[in-house]
Amino acid sequence: MKVYVIGIGLIGGSLARDIRRHYPEVKLFGIDRDPDHLQEAIDLGLVDQAADYSGLCDADLVILSIPVDALVCELPRVLDHAGEEALVLDAGSTKAEICQVVAHHPKRRNFLACHPIAGTEFSGPSAALEGLFEGKTNIICEVEQTAFKLQELGLDLFRKLGMRIRYMNPEAHDKHIAYVSHLSHISSFMLGKTVIEKEKNERDIFDMAGSGFESTVRLAKSSPAMWTPIFEQNKENVIETLEEYIQNLQQFRQKLVDEDFPGIFKEMDDTNRIKGILDGIPLNKQ
Amino acid sequence: MKVYVIGIGLIGGSLARDIRRHYPEVKLFGIDRDPDHLQEAIDLGLVDQAADYSGLCDADLVILSIPVDALVCELPRVLDHAGEEALVLDAGSTKAEICQVVAHHPKRRNFLACHPIAGTEFSGPSAALEGLFEGKTNIICEVEQTAFKLQELGLDLFRKLGMRIRYMNPEAHDKHIAYVSHLSHISSFMLGKTVIEKEKNERDIFDMAGSGFESTVRLAKSSPAMWTPIFEQNKENVIETLEEYIQNLQQFRQKLVDEDFPGIFKEMDDTNRIKGILDGIPLNKQ
Numbered sequence: 001m002k003v004y005v006i007g008i009g010l011i012g013g014s015l016a017r018d019i020r021r022h023y024p025e026v027k028l029f030g031i032d033r034d035p036d037h038l039q040e041a042i043d044l045g046l047v048d049q050a051a052d053y054s055g056l057c058d059a060d061l062v063i064l065s066i067p068v069d070a071l072v073c074e075l076p077r078v079l080d081h082a083g084e085e086a087l088v089l090d091a092g093s094t095k096a097e098i099c100q101v102v103a104h105h106p107k108r109r110n111f112l113a114c115h116p117i118a119g120t121e122f123s124g125p126s127a128a129l130e131g132l133f134e135g136k137t138n139i140i141c142e143v144e145q146t147a148f149k150l151q152e153l154g155l156d157l158f159r160k161l162g163m164r165i166r167y168m169n170p171e172a173h174d175k176h177i178a179y180v181s182h183l184s185h186i187s188s189f190m191l192g193k194t195v196i197e198k199e200k201n202e203r204d205i206f207d208m209a210g211s212g213f214e215s216t217v218r219l220a221k222s223s224p225a226m227w228t229p230i231f232e233q234n235k236e237n238v239i240e241t242l243e244e245y246i247q248n249l250q251q252f253r254q255k256l257v258d259e260d261f262p263g264i265f266k267e268m269d270d271t272n273r274i275k276g277i278l279d280g281i282p283l284n285k286q
Numbered sequence: 287m288k289v290y291v292i293g294i295g296l297i298g299g300s301l302a303r304d305i306r307r308h309y310p311e312v313k314l315f316g317i318d319r320d321p322d323h324l325q326e327a328i329d330l331g332l333v334d335q336a337a338d339y340s341g342l343c344d345a346d347l348v349i350l351s352i353p354v355d356a357l358v359c360e361l362p363r364v365l366d367h368a369g370e371e372a373l374v375l376d377a378g379s380t381k382a383e384i385c386q387v388v389a390h391h392p393k394r395r396n397f398l399a400c401h402p403i404a405g406t407e408f409s410g411p412s413a414a415l416e417g418l419f420e421g422k423t424n425i426i427c428e429v430e431q432t433a434f435k436l437q438e439l440g441l442d443l444f445r446k447l448g449m450r451i452r453y454m455n456p457e458a459h460d461k462h463i464a465y466v467s468h469l470s471h472i473s474s475f476m477l478g479k480t481v482i483e484k485e486k487n488e489r490d491i492f493d494m495a496g497s498g499f500e501s502t503v504r505l506a507k508s509s510p511a512m513w514t515p516i517f518e519q520n521k522e523n524v525i526e527t528l529e530e531y532i533q534n535l536q537q538f539r540q541k542l543v544d545e546d547f548p549g550i551f552k553e554m555d556d557t558n559r560i561k562g563i564l565d566g567i568p569l570n571k572q
Binding site: 117118119120121136137139164166173176177179180181183184185186187188189190191192193194195196197198199204205206207208209210211212213214215216217218219220221222224225227228229231232235238239241242243244245246248249250252253256257259261264265266267268269270271272273274275277278 | 491511529
């Protein structure tokens, strides 16, 4: 089996690690616009050799794990180059624009639109982890648009990685993911900003920060190059969730101003049921 | 050594575990207004037996680890009952009102105002962990108001627990802690609320939640009974931090509306330096 990984960072590299484990006979090719990343991926053994699009005609599987702005440009080009029997799949955190851009592509049936929900706040080939996808959810969109045989190949791969599959249309995906992923990143970035801005003398304040702060602000370490295009493509949904979040914060602030502490208690007590909900989330064990 | 722990939950219970480890000859007494908690603490071996305030005259060390609203009521009463040689210390997440309420108490010099910055989102005796305080920071306020010999006893205890000590005045403590702890809790509770409110069908959305969401929303599992009085006592500082946070979120929203994506990138890129800052935080390894 010949597998091409385009964008050999955290997600592409982790997929490469797992694919090599489950398909020992595989030959892995890496494509990345950053030659240092590509060399690092080869040195780490994530891929066997560097390649370019001219090799794609020979691929059994092509994985696009690049920022979503690059994805909308590169996906049609990759389909142009891919062979008739190749499965092309992506790992983008948005789905509507990506599905739209290839809706009428002559090789649309070679493409499977995926969002494997896994990751860490780190990036680059050295961030790649074996087993990152174990027990995680993979959202597949417009599955009916993919050739049956290629669906099977994709599902077999995700089963080997230990992923749970959920099917969803691209619009529902983008709306829901704005709440459980995109908004979390904004809340975290702005929390980090608020604290950094305030404290001229960092040493003083961060000495006081405990694991609670670290946990809440963890996502503020994430890559701006990855996240800016996600917010751009999912702008409408993200603005909506952000407005609801701001409104909830303003209501909480008003209760503090009004000294409505029974109301403050109730807000938190009602939200405590997140405990039971979170127990159902498959977590990254690292 | 006779140690009385008033409030035998996560913090009191964890302190009791470590004290028993480091002072094998210790006799530990528990006081808790919840008889079930007290019995659980005895069953778990956190304390040796139940007690009440009449025993405090005999104590070498009294630890108050109760919500901060109860603390301002109980601390003067505990000092009334404590012997002349006893060290009384608290673990409250606010410091100004607590120091104020005993400022003129005849046994003020028996009291050491502490905030050991450690914890988890869980509560009750069963949440108590050995080694919870290892490598964490303990903020001590108004140390000069405590008798020299009792300062020594307190510092010896915290050294054995592996804590770093920082000295601070109560007002500075309350101002700084609002940023790195209290605001994190509000941002997390309101994030949880926003997502829960929106999604009628929880299964659909929480299937999509990954470890990023879980991390950001973790503090929303915290106890409302503990946190409501913290927000009440630190109202002024919390409102200030909350207003700055809301303002930063509104600016981010405006950049999205204006499609100022270079600005969005810069916001995140500037905040990325939280990475280096967080590397200095001693984290809970659990």
